[in-house]
Amino acid sequence: MKNVKGNQPQTTTETKGSSKHITQDQTGRYEKSGSNKIWEFFCSVKLAVVNILIMVVACILGTIILQEKTLDEYVARYGYGLATFFRVTQLTNVFYSYWFSFLLILLCANLICCTIKRWRNTFLQTGFILTHLSLVLILVGGVVKFQLGVKGGVNVYEGKSVNYFLTQMIDRNGKLDYIKKDLPFSIILDDFILEKNEPKFQLVSYVKSKDRQKILDVKPGKRHRVPGSDYKVTIKDYIPDAELIQQPINVSDKPDNPAIFVKLFGSDKVTAEGWLLANDRNYYEDKNQNLRIEYIWLPSQEELDKAIHSSETAHAKVSVSIPGQGFSQDYPMELNKIFKFQGTEYTIRMLQYVLNYGDKRPIAEQPADNPAVQVEINGPEGAETRWVFERFPDWDKMHPAKYKNLKISCSGVASTHMAKNTVRFFQSAEGKQVMVFIKDKRLVKTIPWELEKKYPIADMGNQVMVSNYFPSFDFKREVIKKSDEVKSPAIHVEVEGPSGKIDDWLFANNQYATWYPDNNFALVYESTGESIKHFTSKLRIEENGQIVAEKTIRVNDPLKHKGYVIYQSSYDPEIGAFSGLQIVKDPGIPVVYTGFGALCFGVIFIFYIKPFLRKKTKKAVEE
Numbered sequence: 001m002k003n004v005k006g007n008q009p010q011t012t013t014e015t016k017g018s019s020k021h022i023t024q025d026q027t028g029r030y031e032k033s034g035s036n037k038i039w040e041f042f043c044s045v046k047l048a049v050v051n052i053l054i055m056v057v058a059c060i061l062g063t064i065i066l067q068e069k070t071l072d073e074y075v076a077r078y079g080y081g082l083a084t085f086f087r088v089t090q091l092t093n094v095f096y097s098y099w100f101s102f103l104l105i106l107l108c109a110n111l112i113c114c115t116i117k118r119w120r121n122t123f124l125q126t127g128f129i130l131t132h133l134s135l136v137l138i139l140v141g142g143v144v145k146f147q148l149g150v151k152g153g154v155n156v157y158e159g160k161s162v163n164y165f166l167t168q169m170i171d172r173n174g175k176l177d178y179i180k181k182d183l184p185f186s187i188i189l190d191d192f193i194l195e196k197n198e199p200k201f202q203l204v205s206y207v208k209s210k211d212r213q214k215i216l217d218v219k220p221g222k223r224h225r226v227p228g229s230d231y232k233v234t235i236k237d238y239i240p241d242a243e244l245i246q247q248p249i250n251v252s253d254k255p256d257n258p259a260i261f262v263k264l265f266g267s268d269k270v271t272a273e274g275w276l277l278a279n280d281r282n283y284y285e286d287k288n289q290n291l292r293i294e295y296i297w298l299p300s301q302e303e304l305d306k307a308i309h310s311s312e313t314a315h316a317k318v319s320v321s322i323p324g325q326g327f328s329q330d331y332p333m334e335l336n337k338i339f340k341f342q343g344t345e346y347t348i349r350m351l352q353y354v355l356n357y358g359d360k361r362p363i364a365e366q367p368a369d370n371p372a373v374q375v376e377i378n379g380p381e382g383a384e385t386r387w388v389f390e391r392f393p394d395w396d397k398m399h400p401a402k403y404k405n406l407k408i409s410c411s412g413v414a415s416t417h418m419a420k421n422t423v424r425f426f427q428s429a430e431g432k433q434v435m436v437f438i439k440d441k442r443l444v445k446t447i448p449w450e451l452e453k454k455y456p457i458a459d460m461g462n463q464v465m466v467s468n469y470f471p472s473f474d475f476k477r478e479v480i481k482k483s484d485e486v487k488s489p490a491i492h493v494e495v496e497g498p499s500g501k502i503d504d505w506l507f508a509n510n511q512y513a514t515w516y517p518d519n520n521f522a523l524v525y526e527s528t529g530e531s532i533k534h535f536t537s538k539l540r541i542e543e544n545g546q547i548v549a550e551k552t553i554r555v556n557d558p559l560k561h562k563g564y565v566i567y568q569s570s571y572d573p574e575i576g577a578f579s580g581l582q583i584v585k586d587p588g589i590p591v592v593y594t595g596f597g598a599l600c601f602g603v604i605f606i607f608y609i610k611p612f613l614r615k616k617t618k619k620a621v622e623e
Contacts, residue, residue, distance in 0.1 A: 039113070042109055042110055042113035043110075043113045043114050043117045044110075045114075047106075047110050048107065048110050048111075048114070051103060051106055051107050051110065052107070054103060055100075055103050055104075055107070058094055058100055058103070059094075061091055061094060062091075062094030062095055065086060065091055065092065065094075066092070067092060067093060067094065067095075068092065068093055068168070068170060069092065069170075070170060070174055070175055070176045071083060071087065071170075071173065071174020071175065072174070072175075074086060074087070074092065074174070083174075087174060092170070093170070095146060096146045096147075100146070101143050101146055101147055104139050104142055104143045104146075105139075105143060107139055108136050108139045108140060108143075111132055111135055111136050111139075112132075112136060114132070115128075115129065115132040115133070115136075123613075124610055124613060124614070126602075126605050126609075126610075127602045127603070127604075127605035127606035127609070127610055128602075128606070129602075130598045130599070130601055130602030130605060131598075131599060131602035131603065131606065133595075133598050133602075134595045134596065134597075134598035134599035134602060135595070135599070136595070137591055137592070137594050137595030137598060138591075138592050138595035138596065138599075140588075140591055140595075141588035141589065141590075141591035141592030141593075141594075141595060142588060142592070143588070144587050144588030144591060145586050145587075145588035145589070145592075146588075148587050148588070149584075149585060149586040149587065149588060150167055150181060150584070150585050151167065151582070151583070151584045151585075152165040152166050152167035152168070152181060152582075152583055153165060153166060153569060153570075153580060153581060153582045153583065154166060154187075154580075154581055154583065155572075155578045155579070155580050155581070156187060156188075156189040156578060156579055156581060157189065157577055157578045158189055158190075158191060158192055158577065158578070158579075159189070159190070160188070160189060161186045161187060161188040161189075161542070162183075162186065162187050163182065163183050163185065163186045163187070164180050164181060164182050164183055165180075165181055165183065165581075165583040166178045166179065166180055166181070167179050167181055183564070183583075184543070184562060185541050185542060185543045185548070185561065185562065186541070186542045186543075187539055187540075187541060187566065187581070188539065188540040188541075188542060189537055189538070189539060189578075189579055190538040190539070190540060191537070191538040192535070192536075192537050192538075192571065192577075192578070192579045193535065193536045193537075193538075194532065194535045194571060195532070195533040195534055195535065195536075196531065196532055196533055197531045197532070197533045198486050199486060199527055199528075199529075200527070200528045200529075201218070201489055201508050201525060201526065201527050201528060202215050202218070202525075202526060202528050203215065203216045203217075203218050203233075203235075203491065203493075203506070203523060203524070203525050204216070204523070204524045204525075204526065205224075205226050205231070205233065205521070205522070205523055206513070206521070206522045206523075206524070207226060207228065207229045207231070207520065207521055208519070208520045208521070208522070209520050210228050210229065212227075212228060214226060214227060216233055216235075217235075218235055218238065218491055218525075219235060220235050220236065220237055220238050221234075221235065221236075222234070222235045223235075226521070229497075229521070230497055230498055231495060231496065231497045231516070231521050232495070232496040232497070233493055233494070233495055233496075233523070234493065234494040234496075235491055235492075235493060236492040236493065236494055236503065237491065237492035238489065238490075238491050238492075239479065239481050239489065239490050239491075240481075240483070240484060240485060240486045240487070240489050241481065241482045241483040241484070241485055241486065241487040241488055241489065242479050242480070242481060242482065242488055242489060242490035242505070242507065243479070243480050243482050243488070244477060244478075244479055244490075244505065244507065245477070245478045245479075245480060246475035246476065246477050246478075247475060247476040248275060248470070248473065248474075248475060248476075249470075249473075249474055249475065249476050250470035250471065250472055250473065250474070251472045251474045252471065252472035253471050253472070254471060254472055255297070255429055255471040255472065256471070256472040257277065257278070257279055257470075257471075257472050257473045257474065258277075258278045258279075258295075258297045258427065258469075258470070258471055258472075258473070259275050259276060259277045259278065259295075259469070259470045259473035260275070260276055260295050260425060260427075260466045260468065260469050260470075261273070261274070261275050261276075261466070261467050261468035261469075262274065262275075262276055262284065262293060262295070262425070262464065262465070262466055262467070263464070263465045263466075263467055264284070264286075264293070264462060264463075264464055265454065265462060265463040265464070265465070266461070266462055267461075271462075272284065272286065273467075275473065276293070276294070276295035276425075277295070277473055278295055278296065278297035278427075279297075281369070282294055282295045282296065283295070283368065283414075285367055285368070285419065287365070289421070289460065289462070290419050290420040290421055291419055291420075291421045291422075291423070291457070291460070291462070292418070292419035292421070292422045292423070293422075293423045293424075293425075293464060294422065294423070294424045294425065295424075295425045295427070296424055296425070296426050296427070297427050297428075297429075298426065298427070298428045298429070299428070299429050300428060300429065300430065301428050301430050301432055303428070304426050304427075304428040304432060304434065307426060308426060308434060308436055308446060315332060315333070315412055315415065316332070316333035316353070316373075316410070316411070316412040316413045316415060316416050317330045317331060317332055317333055317410065317411055317412055318330070318331050318333055318348070318350060318373055318375065318388065318408065318409070318410045319331075319408070319409045319410070319411070320341065320348060320406060320407070320408050321406075321407045322341070322344065322346075322405055322406060322407070323405070323407065324405070325344070327341060327342075327343065327344060329341065329342075331348065331350075333350055333353060333373060333410070333412075333413070333416070334350065335350050335351065335352065335353075336349060336350070336351070337349065337350070345379055345380050346377060346378065346379045346403070346406065347377070347378045347379075348375055348376070348377055348378075348408075349375065349376045349378075350373055350374070350375055351374040351375065351376055351385070352373075352374045353371070353372065353373045353374070353413055353416065354366065354370075354371070354372055355367065355368045355369070355370075355371050355413065355414060356368065356369045356370050356371075357370040357371075357372040357387065357389065358370070368413075368414035370389065370390075370391065371389070371390040371391070371410070371413035371414050372387050372388060372389045372390065372410070372413070373387070373388050373390075373410045373413060374386070374387050374388075375387075375388055375408060377402075377403055377406060377408075379403055381402055381403070382402075384401060384402040384403055386401050386408070388408050388409060388410045389410075390409075390410050390411055390412075390413050390414075392512075393409045394519075418438070418441055420439065420440055421437075421438075421439055421457060421458075421459075421460060422437075422438040422439075423435065423436070423437060423438075423457060423464055424436040424438070425449060425466060432448075433448055433449050433450070434446060434447070434448055434449065435447055435448070435449040435455060437457065437458055439458060439459070444458055445458060449466060450466075451466055451467065451468070451469060452465065452466075452467055453465060453466075477505070479492075479505050488507065488508065488509055489507075489508050489525075490505050490506060490507045490508065490525070491505070491506050491525055492504075492505050492506075493505075493506055493523060495516055495521070495523070497516055497518065497521060498518055499516065499517040499518050502516065502517065506523060506524075506525035507525065508525050508526060508527055510525070512524075534554055534555065535554070535555075535568065535571050535579075536552050536553065536554040536568065537552070537553050537554075537568055537579040537581070538550075538551075538552045539551060539552070539553055539559055539566065541559070541561050548561070549561045553566065553567070553568045554568050555567075555568050555569075563585050563587060564583055564584070564585050565583070565584045565585070565586075566581055566582075566583055567581065567582040567583075567584065568580075568581065568582075569581060569582040
């Protein structure tokens with residue numbers, strides 16, 4: 001057969017002043033060759049290839065270059081010139097840039113034109129149409145997402161509601177800013193539930209001479225030989241929720257651990273009472289009355305007299321020594337002042353102090369339970385920062401520091417915030433007992449004290465009395481089981497070493513180490529922290545005062561309403577007071593899902609339905 005189209009006569013005309021050519025076929029239709037060029041351009045496979053290559057390069061750049069950061073961050077990373085170029089060309093936000101959306105639209109137009117050009121009005125081309133249409137829909141959905149979609153977050157407190165969320169954006173100056181987006185409804189948080197996994201605990205051993213730590217198994221009946229030492233640890237018992245019941249007793253007439261039982265009276269009634277231990281918690285403090293009562297034991301009459309006369313002049317200080325070099329010096333606790341160790345390369349600076357280490361309250365509100373000073377040491381190997389504890393001078397031995405040769409201690413830290421009214425009970429090994437009244441850091445009275453005798457506190461209307469004295473204070477201890485739940489666990493351990501065998505209960509809520517008698521081996525039973533199991537928020541959606549939706553959401557199980565998707569994304573890590581919600585609106589998702597549906601059906605049609613129909617047609621022709 002002859003090619004009819006090729007034999008069609010054509011006429012060409014040219015109008016004056018115009019270079020446009022017009023062609024005419026047998027039917028007399030006229031077509032502009034300029035329009036043909038535009039049509040062929042959009043139908044070109046080359047256009048698709050070039051477009052896709054440009055998009056691939058854009059995707060690579062969007063992966064390599066940091067996205068959606070501030071101008072300062074780009075300048076710090078790439079320099080001012082490149083940072084400015086990236087910002088002007090929108091390479092700092094490739095996938096949401098206008099030119100990337102233009103490439104997507106151009107690819108859509110290219111696909112549509114190619115589809116129309118190759119389209120033949122037959123049922124067998126259904127698969128071809130659907131697969132091409134699906135790609136167009138997916139691309140259109142992407143454009144809609146990039147240009148019209150929004151994503152942000154908001155924190156909502158229990159019992160409160162919000163009707164907005166915040167989205168991040170980089171302004172024209174390259175600075176991070178937040179935009180408030182209103183919601184067409186209100187979100188109410190009725191309840192926030194934070195569930196934790198069962199807490200885990202570990203037993204840590206420490207050998208001071210080896211400066212070595214080892215985690216031991218806490219299985220009852222397990223016997224451990226601590227590596228590199230002569231110590232053996234046996235776990236004798238375990239209680240998941242233990243309570244220690246202690247009854248004060250006196251174990252000897254020898255003053256090994258002196259203690260007094262003090263009563264504070266207001267009018268004729270006892271307002272406070274308790275044991276004060278000379279070698280442990282030796283004070284009682286009443287913040288409301290600005291009153292402090294202390295018990296101080298001294299080994300001799302001479303030291304007692306010296307302590308009484310220095311009651312007004314006691315000051316906080318930091319002591320430094322370098323064994324082997326004969327260096328020892330005391331420094332007043334003056335914050336941020338640099339002190340140089342004479343004849344050495346070291347300097348020290350006091351950064352801050354606390355009355356109760358770990359207490360986040362202002363110093364004036366802290367009890368003097370664990371005074372400590374943070375110091376900065378500068379030497380040949382640079383700077384080192386460490387905490388020095390007044391009551392635990394060997395703490396740094398369990399936590400090795402850079403300058404191990406420096407021995408640092410502190411004293412008198414609590415005196416920096418002495419109460420307005422202070423009562424001190426002094427007692428010496430020789431039997432002398434003296435009570436001192438200090439008001440506004442000035443000594444106002446010194447008198448001897450006796451058991452079971454009340455003494456008025458000057459200008460306060462209160463009375464104080466020592467009702468009992470134990471030369472060797474101790475507790476009769478009994479550990480009981482409160483429940484089967486893992487709440488406050490304790491383990492009974494036996495330690496065998498150079499000084500023989502000892503056994504004791506270790507409690508997980510005790511923040512201090514338990515030391516073996518030779519002061520070279522210690523055990524700490526501690527929590528490894530609680531991991532979060534999951535967190536949920538019980539939400540309600542209200543419109544015009546009416547509840548229109550409600551759901552308990554969790555991670556990957558959001559609440560959907562009016563095109564908005566509300567995800568559980570975070571929470572308040574301190575007290576769990578609020579729930580962090582991520583709010584997303586993506587109008588392109590339905591279009592994309594429709595595209596994927598069309599793609600699936602088109603593929604099924606091409607590979608299964610179309611071959612079946614052709615086979616059936618061929619069979620019918622043969623018959």
